[in-house]
Amino acid sequence: MIAGLTYQEWIQVGISLGIILGTLLIGGRLMRWLLRSLLGRWTERTSSGLDDALLEALQLPLYLLILVVALQIALGRLDFIFFPHREALGSIFFILYLLIGTLSMMQLVRSLTTWYQQEIAHKTETQLDEQLMPFFRRLVQIIIVLIALIILLGHFEADVSALVTTLGVGSLAIALAAQETLSDTIAGFVVMVDRPYRVGDRIEIQDLNTWGDVVDIGLRSTRIRTRDNRMVIVPNSVIGKSLIVNHSYPDTQYRIQIHVGIAYGTDIEHARKTIIEAVRSVEGVLADHPVEALFLEFGDSALIFRVRWWLESYEDTRRMFDRVNTAIYNALRQEGIEIPFPQYEVHHHLSEGQVRVEVRPEPGE
Numbered sequence: 036m037i038a039g040l041t042y043q044e045w046i047q048v049g050i051s052l053g054i055i056l057g058t059l060l061i062g063g064r065l066m067r068w069l070l071r072s073l074l075g076r077w078t079e080r081t082s083s084g085l086d087d088a089l090l091e092a093l094q095l096p097l098y099l100l101i102l103v104v105a106l107q108i109a110l111g112r113l114d115f116i117f118f119p120h121r122e123a124l125g126s127i128f129f130i131l132y133l134l135i136g137t138l139s140m141m142q143l144v145r146s147l148t149t150w151y152q153q154e155i156a157h158k159t160e161t162q163l164d165e166q167l168m169p170f171f172r173r174l175v176q177i178i179i180v181l182i183a184l185i186i187l188l189g190h191f192e193a194d195v196s197a198l199v200t201t202l203g204v205g206s207l208a209i210a211l212a213a214q215e216t217l218s219d220t221i222a223g224f225v226v227m228v229d230r231p232y233r234v235g236d237r238i239e240i241q242d243l244n245t246w247g248d249v250v251d252i253g254l255r256s257t258r259i260r261t262r263d264n265r266m267v268i269v270p271n272s273v274i275g276k277s278l279i280v281n282h283s284y285p286d287t288q289y290r291i292q293i294h295v296g297i298a299y300g301t302d303i304e305h306a307r308k309t310i311i312e313a314v315r316s317v318e319g320v321l322a323d324h325p326v327e328a329l330f331l332e333f334g335d336s337a338l339i340f341r342v343r344w345w346l347e348s349y350e351d352t353r354r355m356f357d358r359v360n361t362a363i364y365n366a367l368r369q370e371g372i373e374i375p376f377p378q379y380e381v382h383h384h385l386s387e388g389q390v391r392v393e394v395r396p397e398p399g400e
Contacts, residue, residue: 058101058106088149089143089146091146093142096138099135100135103128103135107128129190133187133190136183137179144172144175145172151168152168215270218272219270219271220255220271223256224254225275226275232281233249233283234249234251235283236248236249236281236284237350238279238280239282241279241280242276242277246259246280246282247259247261254271255270256268287347288324289345289352291346293342293359294340295328295340296336296337296340297340297373298372299338301338301373306338306340306367306372307328307340309366309367309372310328310340310342311326311328312366313363313366314359314362314363317355317358318358319346319347321347324344327341327344328342329341336377342363344359
């Protein structure tokens with residue numbers, strides 16, 4: 036007898052150590068053989084990368100499972116050593132199996148979401164799935180951890196209902212403390228589903244007097260780059276309550292207008308024709324869309340025309356105003372059509388008693 040164990044018992048210890056060492060050495064090969072024999076042929080027949088992603092996710096958990104099973108078999112043979120602690124040993128293996136199951140589920144969720152982002156998300160018209168997938172992955176992984184924790188506490192006969200109640204109260208407290216953040220997040224979901232604007236659209240938030248190009252739509256805020264290259268970060272809850280003008284929807288073609296005044300007494304049809312021809316000659320004005328010069332009203336000093344035309348993109352609005360104004364001014368001036376400025380005639384009547392005549396003597400008198 037050596038160290039309290041007989042010769043036969045030491046032989047059993049050696050066999051158990053051999054099982055553990057052998058599993059460590061050949062466990063990886065055994066795991067690959069199982070995957071290849073059970074699932075390899077099926078994955079070779081499919082063109083999708085989903086099965087490959089699932090196999091990759093299962094490699095580490097399956098290897099750990101083989102090690103734990105081998106360890107349980109090796110230690111189970113040594114009843115003469117672990118018999119007094121059999122219940123504790125069973126709890127340890129329960130925890131190990133629960134950890135492996137939790138790891139497997141989290142690996143599967145990670146692989147599935149990664150595969151979806153790489154293979155499917157970029158093929159869809161909306162970016163909603165790409166933006167929500169990381170959030171969805173974290174949420175599912177948190178749920179898996181919570182379920183595993185509840186199962187663990189239930190195994191040790193802990194009061195799970197108290198934990199669930201605590202989680203509910205804690206969630207309510209967090210919700211009250213982060214009310215504005217939750218409001219922004221919910222509004223972000225609504226924006227992503229309703230899609231009043233997309234990344235790249237030029238929008239105007241009238242309540243904030245802010246407009247520019249949408250750079251990013253997040254769960255909490257939307258980033259807008261203004262024309263002077265400034266980034267405006269607007270909470271989604273504010274956008275949800277505001278009036279949004281999307282200058283890029285349904286397409287980028289854009290109609291703009293200006294007002295032109297001509298002098299009273301001018302031939303209206305001649306002025307109309309001159310203005311329309313001047314606008315049509317400007318580069319960037321869409322030839323297949325109408326150009327209009329509408330006589331709207333009699334102004335205080337001029338006849339007011341509203342001139343309207345279409346251009347290909349809203350991005351050329353400022354430059355187009357310059358080109359069209361210049362073309363109209365030169366055309367009217369060439370045709371001798373006056374563009375009057377505001378002027379007033381003031382008549383002041385004086386009675387005879389209010390008139391005073393002052394006679395100044397001439398020099399030398």
